[in-house]
Amino acid sequence: MDDFLWRGDDLTTRQPRERLLVRCENVIPSTSMIEETLNKLTYGEYLQVPELIRLQQPQSSPPHHDELLFIIIHQTYELWFKQLLHELDAVIANLRAATTTPNSRDAVYEAARLLRRCTEIMRVLVEQFTILETMLPTHFLAFRGKLRPASGFQSEQFRELEFLCGLKDEKLLQHHKPSPEMYAKLERRLREPSLRDVFFTAIAAIGAMVDVSAELSEEECFRARARAILKLYQEEHQYRDWIDVCERLTEFDELLVSWRLRHIQMIERTIGTRLGTGGSSGASYLKHTLDKKFFPELWEARTLLTES
Numbered sequence: 001m002d003d004f005l006w007r008g009d010d011l012t013t014r015q016p017r018e019r020l021l022v023r024c025e026n027v028i029p030s031t032s033m034i035e036e037t038l039n040k041l042t043y044g045e046y047l048q049v050p051e052l053i054r055l056q057q058p059q060s061s062p063p064h065h066d067e068l069l070f071i072i073i074h075q076t077y078e079l080w081f082k083q084l085l086h087e088l089d090a091v092i093a094n095l096r097a098a099t100t101t102p103n104s105r106d107a108v109y110e111a112a113r114l115l116r117r118c119t120e121i122m123r124v125l126v127e128q129f130t131i132l133e134t135m136l137p138t139h140f141l142a143f144r145g146k147l148r149p150a151s152g153f154q155s156e157q158f159r160e161l162e163f164l165c166g167l168k169d170e171k172l173l174q175h176h177k178p179s180p181e182m183y184a185k186l187e188r189r190l191r192e193p194s195l196r197d198v199f200f201t202a203i204a205a206i207g208a209m210v211d212v213s214a215e216l217s218e219e220e221c222f223r224a225r226a227r228a229i230l231k232l233y234q235e236e237h238q239y240r241d242w243i244d245v246c247e248r249l250t251e252f253d254e255l256l257v258s259w260r261l262r263h264i265q266m267i268e269r270t271i272g273t274r275l276g277t278g279g280s281s282g283a284s285y286l287k288h289t290l291d292k293k294f295f296p297e298l299w300e301a302r303t304l305l306t307e308s
Contacts (some may be wrong), residue, residue, distance in 0.1 A: 055075065056068055056071045056072060056075070057071075058071065058143070059143065059146035059147065060142070060143040060146050064139065064142050064143040065139070066135045066136075066139045066140065066142075066143070067143045069131070069132070069134075069135060070132070070135070070140070070143075073128060073131060073132055076128065077125065077128070077155075078155070078157055080121055080124065080125055081155070081157035081158055081160075081161060082157060083121060084118055084121055084122075084161060085157065085160060085161060085164065087114050087115075087117055087118050087121075088114075088118060088161075088164055088165070088195055089164075090110075090114050091111050091114050091115055091118070091195065092164075092195055092198050094107040094108070094110045094111040094114070095107070095111050095195075095198045095199055095201075095202045096198060096202075098111065098202045098205070099198075099201055099202045099205045100205075102202075102205045102206045102207075105241055108241040108242060108244075108245060109241065111245055112241070112244045112245045112248050115245065115248035115249060115252060116248055118248075118252055119248060119251045119252050119255055122252060122255035122256060122258075122259060123255060125255075125259055126255060126258050126259050126262050129262045129263065129265075129266045132266055132270075133266055133269060133270070135270070137269075137270050137271065140270050140271070141271070144271070154175060154176070156176055156179060156182040156185075156186065159172060159175075159176065159186060160182075160185065160186055160189055162294075163186060163189035163190055163194070164189055164194060164195055165194060165195050165196060165294035165295075166194035166195060166196030166197065166294055166295070167292055167293075167294055168189075168190055168194065170190060173186055173187060173190065195294070196294060196295055199245070199249065199295075200225050200228070200297075203225075203228050203229075203232075203242070204228070206239075206242065208228045208231050208232055208239070208242075209224060209225070209227075209228040210224070210227070210228075222296070222297060222300070225297040226297045226300040226301045226304060227301075227304070228297075229246060229297055229298055229300075229301035230301045230304045230305065232246060233246075233301065233305065234305075246298055249294075249295050249298060250295065250298045250299070252294070253293050253294050253295050253298065253299075256293075256294065257290060257293070260289050260290055260292075261290060264287060264290075
């Protein structure tokens with residue numbers, strides 16, 4: 001009786017005046033409410049949950065318990081890569097808008113806001129490795145052989161992220177020829193201006209780059225860009241909005257390196273120094289990627305800063 005309130009109860013004498021349970025009346029929907037709900041969009045339909053939970057197809061037979069975790073973690077990575085591409089395309093659009101209207105702060109603010117979202121997503125991607133590390137090496141090896149020759153190296157969206165941000169290598173296109181649609185998308189990303197390019201075009205538009213000649217060598221261009229970033233930090237009061245964008249880009253770069261490092265650590269913890277399932281040298285290959293940065297000029301500018 002204490003779990004229910006009777007309508008009209010005197011709470012001091014507990015004398016029921018109307019034997020109708022308020023809790024039941026509030027919870028049980030009427031037939032008309034049910035019929036109305038059936039004709040509206042549901043949570044499962046909107047997110048396509050039935051289709052989503054059918055996408056995990058273990059290759060081991062019988063399915064090894066930990067293979068489901070392995071699949072879901074990597075599918076989650078790909079979904080976050082999709083979101084990052086979506087956000088970074090919007091960042092590029094805002095930086096282009098800032099280039100055409102250098103005195104407007106709105107586009108610069110929006111670029112920084114979206115970059116903060118990207119850094120938080122990257123933080124999640126780094127942390128996800130701890131879930132994978134709950135899998136024992138023996139458990140992974142029980143189904144690892146079924147994955148060959150598939151490899152994370154073949155992740156088309158991660159390659160697209162690299163190209164979009166400015167880390168481009170035409171030789172890597174050959175690994176994506178089996179997917180003509182994705183190959184065409186990567187080829188487009190390879191040819192079009194990257195986030196790095198668009199960012200420095202915007203920096204030039206606000207007058208922070210002294211030498212923007214098209215005749216500059218690659219090394220001279222790098223130095224000119226680094227000096228432009230140095231100028232922003234030295235004239236902080238004038239360029240606070242742009243410094244915020246610089247800090248967001250640097251943080252994103254830093255988290256990408258953290259993601260690469262955690263990936264290496266996870267691989268070594270799980271399979272040691274074995275070759276990758278796709279034929280790469282595994283952790284040894286990934287160690288060569290740790291020095292790769294999307295925005296190296298932002299880091300070089302810190303070297304150029306002098307002490308007060």
